[in-house]
Amino acid sequence: MQDSGRKMKILFLCTGNSCRSQMAEGWANSLKSDVLEAYSAGIETHGLNPHAVKVMQEAGVDISRHRSKHLDEVKQIPFDMVVTVCDSANESCPLFPGATRIIHHSFDDPPRLAKGLSDEEGLSIYRRVRDEIRGFIESLPDSLQTT
Secondary structure (H helix, E strand, C coil): CCCCCCCEEEEEEECCCCCHHHHHHHHHHHHCCCCEEEEEEECCCCCCCHHHHHHHHHCCCCCCCCCCCEHHHCCCCCCCEEEECCHHHHHHCCCCCCCCEEEECCCCCHHHHHCCCCHHHHHHHHHHHHHHHHHHHHCCCHHHHCC
């Protein structure tokens, strides 16, 4: 899949690059920076979600300096793997050149699920999704061999 000694370049792609893909990039850079070079982007840009920043900070990962990036900003990077983390991005995923492998691993959308809930109820959804994303990232890159 990759040359030994070279980190796997991985892109986490979501609709707006505001929450799920940002958390995935943060976890990958925090937990797997020895084997992964992680990026995130969106089909659109919706700005960085402050609740995502808050729950990641609670877990000891600072994504406050991240920014919402459009796919066009990273399209020149030769990715080994693109992981779509929401159904919309999966449906809209463009073609990538070369040997880029695309896999889909959807996570719930915290902003949508938290709409109309109290702050604490909403944050519990963000925390659940944060932890699900962490579990997925912890399995990388080994789990990609079987996907």
